[in-house]
Amino acid sequence: MTHASTPKIAVRGLGKHFITRERAFHALDAIDLDVRPNEFLALVGASGCGKSTLLRIIGGLETLTEGEIRIDGQPIHGPGKDRVMVFQDYSLYPWLTVIENIRFCRQLDAHVRDASTADAASAVDRSYALLALMGLEKVKNSYPNALSGGMRQRVAIARALMSRPEVLLMDEPFGALDAQTREVMHDLILHVFELEKTTIVFVTHDVDEAIYLADRVVVLAPNPGHVDSIYDIDLPPPLERNQDLKLAPDFLAQKKTILDRIRQTTGVQRDLEMLERMTRHLRNTAQTNQGD
Amino acid sequence: MTHASTPKIAVRGLGKHFITRERAFHALDAIDLDVRPNEFLALVGASGCGKSTLLRIIGGLETLTEGEIRIDGQPIHGPGKDRVMVFQDYSLYPWLTVIENIRFCRQLDAHVRDASTADAASAVDRSYALLALMGLEKVKNSYPNALSGGMRQRVAIARALMSRPEVLLMDEPFGALDAQTREVMHDLILHVFELEKTTIVFVTHDVDEAIYLADRVVVLAPNPGHVDSIYDIDLPPPLERNQDLKLAPDFLAQKKTILDRIRQTTGVQRDLEMLERMTRHLRNTAQTNQGD
Amino acid sequence: EITLGISDWPGWVAWYIAQEKGYFKKYDAHVKLVWFPNYIDSVNALSAGQLDANSQALIDTLAPLEKGLPLKTILVTDNSAGNDALMVSNSIKTFADLKGKTIGLEQYSIENYLADTALHRHGMTQKDVKIVNMSTGDAAAALISGRIDGAGVWNPWINRITNSHKGHPLFTSKDAPGLIPDLVVAREAAIKAHRKDFEGMVKAWFAVVRFVHAHPEAAAKIMAPHVGLQPKEYALSLAGTRLFGAKLNREAMKPGHSPVSLYNSTPDTAKFLIKAGAISKMPEPAMFIDPSLVEHASK
Amino acid sequence: MSAIRETSLTPTPAALATAPSAGKATRPVAKGDGLWAVRGDLPRWQYVSIALFSFLLMLGSWWGLSDSGWVPQLFLPSPPQVVHRLAQWYGQGNLINDTQISIFRVTAGFVLSAAMAIPLGLYIGSFRPVQAFFEPMVEFARYLPAVAFVPLVLLWVGIGEGAKISIIWIGTFFQMVLMISENVRHVPAAQIEAAQTMGANRGEIVSRVIFRSALPDIVDTLRVTLGWAWTYLVVAEMVAANSGLGYAILQAQRFLQTGKIFGGILLIGTIGLIMDQLFRLLHRRAFPWLHRA
Amino acid sequence: MSAIRETSLTPTPAALATAPSAGKATRPVAKGDGLWAVRGDLPRWQYVSIALFSFLLMLGSWWGLSDSGWVPQLFLPSPPQVVHRLAQWYGQGNLINDTQISIFRVTAGFVLSAAMAIPLGLYIGSFRPVQAFFEPMVEFARYLPAVAFVPLVLLWVGIGEGAKISIIWIGTFFQMVLMISENVRHVPAAQIEAAQTMGANRGEIVSRVIFRSALPDIVDTLRVTLGWAWTYLVVAEMVAANSGLGYAILQAQRFLQTGKIFGGILLIGTIGLIMDQLFRLLHRRAFPWLHRA
């Protein structure tokens, strides 16, 4: 339906100032960014550089101060069911079972208005399909609190997918999971991406994760948040990737480039150097103390 | 003082059963483990395999059901100031400033009993030295809540070091930090380790982290928790390591070995394979739905 | 139907006799008795128009009247005759001993008035003692437990204190006839609207008085359970209450020299209240005394 | 007050590591000191034995003191006397009736409060303008002494059951509103935002997310305020009552029947405890996910 | 009840991502709906204007209603009448004295409660055997109606200031103990464990960690219970009082001086609010780390 050259999400000259009682803060400055239809875009950058803010503005959860955002060429006003967001934690409804959580959107007026019986039936089908896809069949009737962190995020993703959103916004969805569970989730999300053909914007701190998953990686730099650089990732098609890829030289080269870039934008490099200088000075102090 | 061949920490036939109202759970079984004096030992393993439980038992925060633990040949009874623990989060005292947190142990009877004025003076010196080492001089009088996560963990480590503990027990201390801050903390902790010559037992999920930091990496396997395998790590001396090392072939080979081992102990491998089978099945379902 | 508020005073608990003996029915009076555990609430309920009539003492009627509320006294139920007393601990024998001692009583109440009168008659004022404000029950408890030296109370507390041997009466309402008239006060509008019921009610009262005089023990038996007391104990309370039949009522409701006349009690009571600052001027007795129902009933 | 939060009752890694919530807080910490460990664990039977022992100690010292003759019986009736008084009360046929009417009054006033406080608290907690409008007023009203309202209620509401119910209402409503709006404010923002991105409108967010999410805490608030409602019973039955436990206590006060006062007080306490337990049971039944599925 | 927790008032990444606490919960969520957004943000001046408007609306409708003649003045005195009554009260020289003595009584009862409840709550929250011993008893006691104790207090304590203070104590102590022990139980286990591994002994853990950590919540509990203490003032001054705001209200009840009753109630509410604000100020001063350093 959308013309191939129209970006799915177009961010134009976006600026954001937070004004709180204590201070005014310039969080984002002149962000220009296109997300192509059916693209997997990762946002990385130092803590506090505005990744979440940008994602929340796209999601309509936060207002913007300057510029505009268009989805399929249409400017956005507030949240909409075409752009569903997946959070790091606590967003599941603990009073609903897994299957009820997944079907939550079917309780909402926006989804059932003008819906036919056929729609309702296909929604039931879809909820079962998602259960199966996410490997949640066995815990279908459990409450979220009885699940492990990984399982919970599967439910959150299934819930987000339920309404066939055109854009999926994910803010460090695997940030709270352990490394092993993360790996499984990576492959899972790639499967989902392949099957559902949605557009994904994915915020993460983990450069490995960003490269492994995304078509393009955007590095944001802080003070105020702006786009520092964009990297095209050239990996095999999603379903052919596997964990060993993360140890391949190409992958590692790209990882080093991006990591260096992030370190440079943050001053982590400076931290690391300063540390060395300090140690020299402190070794003396320590020796003095041990002499007591 | 300790004979070179006496292990600093000796875990012998350690078993742990949790008995709660709902169930009895066999968490650890027949753990035998020696930690050498001045060794940096990392514990890795799948979530729930008992890493934290083992660490807490060594720290005296949890009782053991079978076996025993000796420090320098002496069996332990409960927590002791020779073994200080650093937690992932929330363990700083928000009502104390950074410097007060670091000096907290000086308020405790166990530390000031039989202490001379000279001790007190050297303690003050030490607290300033630690402030400098951790790069906390500027925030000396801030409250922890005003600091970033990385800064807070620096304070926590400084506080733990203040009493010159012989053993430092760290339970995923950097688990809540972002990747970039983590890197800085890695180098920082290596510096500390080198300077302070303590023995460190370090629990983590991040194999990169484990290899980069530790002299030996212990893989725990679950159901019930037991030692699966132990890897000697052969990296340059702590102060000569740098982040690029993580991309070196040797490092990556070791990482792959350990990761595969962990995956095998958890059944993550099985998960990944199952996922592939499911996708095939689901592609059909999805196509049917799209046909509507 | 008219509502009549009653509370814990022997002269008013007697209304239950009318109910149980069927006098209301007999005289065709539709009366609903509304019990108030806290007497002063019943006074307020009448002022607020929540009741058609209420059983209350003269002293508590003057303040609402002074506010201009359209209330009429239609019946005198009784005069206290020994049922209110200033009780003192055993060590106190005369009023002179009372100087500087602590007396517990409810401020501006009948007991306060009685104590004030008693002190005056013995050449003292309230300033010569230490008055502590507390509810009557509390005052009795405080006297028995030795917390205070004197208490203004009524029965059954008088008996309770006497029986506990912790105190004795120094001055009772028997020593001051007419000092404490208890009334039925009604709203003018209610009287107009339900005159027949009021007439029947007054007749029922006279029947009650006759019954009590004829069968004091049976009367106590009917009344005692309503206040959670034993009939024997209650008979004593009843004895200290001079119930007013038709004759005494007529005497009380017209000016004259009779000590029971409201025309004489009112100025005395008002004087006390004015002194205490509770009211600023005396309501005219003629304005609030309505003898017509009594006249009608005693025919 | 609420010991129960909707998060992390199951110790998943993330929750165990970071959430400072009840689930974590009640975990045993150190066992070195046995029974007297800080936050030590106590087997259920030990807990119950100690509680029972404390109860017996209370009863014993009461009994001993009242029988010793050291304290007059008027001051402190002995347990058998209290039981005797209660039996007598029951014998006269009023006890059951008094209890019933009091339960009715407390329940009615409490239900009325809750029916008004839940929607109001929900809106105060969800919308800042509503908060601005109501909260300062309610904050002020929570200081109002219920006893002072006795004559006013008599004026405004009359002498019927409505008056008693109104007093209970005055005693509980304002506190309830404040506590419920606080419960509502504790609903995690992520739950609300998730609904927003799924296209929920304002009404749906309030009814399907905020209300549902806060409900366990609200029920807990109700449990606590029901306790307060009972403490206002005696005040409520000052208003033209001729039955009820509070009335009986007031009546007994007049004649200093300390035995009956004690009996009445103990009865109110017992009924309050039973209702409390019923609420806890309701909580377990209605919110299974909080009590391990 | 407590809006303030010691965690994550500063939105660091970790806290923002996981902690469902006050700091997070009050962040604005969506702005699309302007003023009426769920959890929307309201500039301070708008908040104050709405609050002021609500106050004026209240006052206005009260004034209008009482002046309309539609409701008798006895039922609802008009604002000027209330002010006049207060002036008169002041003129007679009692108002200041009544206020002082009432503040003294409430404060004394409250301080006594706090002095006993803080250590007890600390131990109940820290040690399970202490909890087993005291908690069931306190849970029972919280239902006890303070009014019912008026004559008992007279017997036990007498007619002096002690009696009034006792009533306030009965009204607040048990609730306070329960709430403080709850506060104590919310101290993060990691803080206690950290102290243990640093070699702290039991006493040090209680005094240097648990108490200090729970202190902000405890102060908040005290603020809330101070409000309850004020609601018990009138009951307290039923016991042999010759002065005080509650006494004055009771006297006014006797003569149905609704103007004075209103005045007294409003005065109590106002003093309560002022004390509440003082406590909030104390909170900000004493715990700067909770209010952004």
Ligand SMILES: Nc1ncnc2c1ncn2[C@@H]1O[C@H](COP(=O)(O)OP(=O)(O)OP(=O)(O)O)[C@@H](O)[C@H]1O
């Ligand atoms: N509601 C707010 N009010 C004021 N400042 C805010 C608000 N939200 C975010 N900020 C500030 O804006 C900046 C960017 O925040 P944001 O959460 O977008 O960063 P981030 O890149 O997602 O960081 P992280 O990687 O830690 O999640 C930070 O400095 C933060 O303090």
Ligand SMILES: Nc1ncnc2c1ncn2[C@@H]1O[C@H](COP(=O)(O)OP(=O)(O)OP(=O)(O)O)[C@@H](O)[C@H]1O
């Ligand atoms: N207090 C407890 N009572 C009952 N079971 C417990 C308790 N503490 C831990 N467990 C169980 O013991 C097992 C090991 O827990 P532990 O926290 O040691 O795992 P872990 O390896 O540290 O996991 P993670 O990597 O997720 O931190 C888990 O299955 C856990 O559920």
Ligand SMILES: [Mg+2]
């Ligand atoms: Mg973020």
Ligand SMILES: [Mg+2]
């Ligand atoms: Mg762990």
